[in-house]
Amino acid sequence: MNHIFSVQGMTCGHCEKAVTTAIKLLDPQAVVRIDRSQNRVEVTTEQPREAVAEAIREEGYSVAP
Known part of the structure; x- marks a missing residue:
């Protein structure tokens, strides 16, 4: 699966x-x-979108819906 995120703070x-x-x-x-x-x-992974977003958030970055 391919997921695209808007990540603020990088x-x-x-x-x-x-x-x-x-x-x-x-x-x-x-x-x-x-x-x-x-x-x-942009992430290509078999993991669910929300799990990837949460991993990014845990690093302190804001992920837009």
Whole structure:
């Protein structure tokens, strides 16, 4: 499944790494693509959308519905 999220609060490469790591902890096989300038995180995973969103939120970022 492919999920696209609007994520607020990512300001640097460290932020991108934190989001990617959180998603990879949930699903090590996930493919994560981040476009920080667009606040966009695209994830290809078998995990449910809400589980991925929650992993991002737990890192301290805001995920738009």
